[in-house]
Amino acid sequence: MKRILCSLLLLASIPAIAADYSVQPGSTIGFSGTFQGEAFTGQFKKFDATISYDPANLATSKLDVSVDISSIATGDSDRDNALPGGEFFSTAKFPKAHFISTAFRNDGNKVIADGTLTIKGVSKPVSLDVGFTPSGDGATLAVSTTLDRSDFNVGTGEYADTSTIGADVKVNAKLKLTAK
Amino acid sequence: MAIKSNDRQWGSVARTFHWLMALLIVVNGGLGLYMTELKPSMDKISVYAIHKSIGLTVLALFVLRLSWRWFDPRPRDLPMPRWQKIAAHTAHGALYLLMLAMPLSGWLFNSAHGNPLQWFKLFNLPALVGKNKALADFLRDTHETLFWILVAVLVLHVGGALIHHYRERDNTLRRMLPFSRQLGTDVHPAESSSTK
Numbered sequence: 001m002k003r004i005l006c007s008l009l010l011l012a013s014i015p016a017i018a019a020d021y022s023v024q025p026g027s028t029i030g031f032s033g034t035f036q037g038e039a040f041t042g043q044f045k046k047f048d049a050t051i052s053y054d055p056a057n058l059a060t061s062k063l064d065v066s067v068d069i070s071s072i073a074t075g076d077s078d079r080d081n082a083l084p085g086g087e088f089f090s091t092a093k094f095p096k097a098h099f100i101s102t103a104f105r106n107d108g109n110k111v112i113a114d115g116t117l118t119i120k121g122v123s124k125p126v127s128l129d130v131g132f133t134p135s136g137d138g139a140t141l142a143v144s145t146t147l148d149r150s151d152f153n154v155g156t157g158e159y160a161d162t163s164t165i166g167a168d169v170k171v172n173a174k175l176k177l178t179a180k
Numbered sequence: 181m182a183i184k185s186n187d188r189q190w191g192s193v194a195r196t197f198h199w200l201m202a203l204l205i206v207v208n209g210g211l212g213l214y215m216t217e218l219k220p221s222m223d224k225i226s227v228y229a230i231h232k233s234i235g236l237t238v239l240a241l242f243v244l245r246l247s248w249r250w251f252d253p254r255p256r257d258l259p260m261p262r263w264q265k266i267a268a269h270t271a272h273g274a275l276y277l278l279m280l281a282m283p284l285s286g287w288l289f290n291s292a293h294g295n296p297l298q299w300f301k302l303f304n305l306p307a308l309v310g311k312n313k314a315l316a317d318f319l320r321d322t323h324e325t326l327f328w329i330l331v332a333v334l335v336l337h338v339g340g341a342l343i344h345h346y347r348e349r350d351n352t353l354r355r356m357l358p359f360s361r362q363l364g365t366d367v368h369p370a371e372s373s374s375t376k
Contacts, residue, residue: 157222161222164226
């Protein structure tokens with residue numbers, strides 16, 4: 001009896017662990033920039049994500065996303081040819097972009113994931129808006145933020161001019177998750 | 181110089197339209213030939229943007245010019261053979277059509293290609309058609325063919341004006357030139373030939 005009680009106490013003292021999820025096909029990581037005053041959208045076709053999430057226990061939640069930059073596609077061949085180049089993402093040298101969360105927190109009725117984003121070898125603190133919608137044994141994780149491309153040296157030299165290529169790039173991800 | 185044209189000469193508004201648009205059209209033709217040779221770069225993007233902005237300016241001026249022409253009388257034709265009159269008026273008609281068709285085919289091409297359209301970075305204009313590769317290729321060829329037709333018509337137009345000016349020594353060019361005074365009936369053409 002004493003042993004059982006001990007075990008129960010021990011169990012109760014362990015915080016609930018956030019559930020691990022795997023990302024399903026059909027998930028997207030996209031972005032929207034502006035060129036000559038008009039929005040254009042693009043997607044990264046290849047990425048990996050490791051996700052632990054529990055809305056009731058944000059402290060143990062974790063998000064780790066690695067994006068294959070050369071899988072970028074914006075629907076314009078001129079642009080898609082230019083983006084892997086040295087002035088933009090320099091994919092030969094920096095093939096991946098990486099986000100790793102450091103903390104999740106509630107902000108009003110929103111959830112924010114603070115973390116570090118690395119693009120083109122530049123690491124910056126970035127906060128993501130996170131929306132978590134459970135469905136069946138899985139969930140949909142919607143993530144969005146706005147980045148300034150110049151923070152990461154995306155578009156240098158003559159391409160730094162923000163009057164032609166806007167500074168702000170909105171990033172939107174919709175990850176379909178199933179419990180591991 | 182009168183604002184409106186009269187029986188003998190073109191007014192200042194008609195002359196301004198003529199020379200301003202002539203300048204823009206020649207510059208834009210040059211830019212058009214030059215820009216397609218450029219390697220992908222910001223310069224290429226900028227030159228294309230200027231070409232498109234000038235083209236849109238020509239289109240806007242064309243609309244204003246046509247509206248003005250609606251109630252501005254044109255000078256009477258100078259005495260010349262009938263075939264010259266027909267050739268001159270045909271060339272003018274063709275130029276009016278081309279001043280509309282050149283920018284419009286460029287705008288359509290730009291739309292079908294899926295590019296933004298901005299006027300000197302100040303405001304954007306909508307696409308006229310949706311993105312469509314086959315249509316874009318066709319419109320590109322159309323825009324280029326119209327350009328070479330324009331070059332041919334301009335050779336006729338400019339050539340005719342110069343022949344009238346230097347060989348016929350009449351007022352055809354003078355009545356369109358800015359600040360130029362016409363040769364009056366009291367001035368013998370031979371008197372002014374020494375200045376040429």
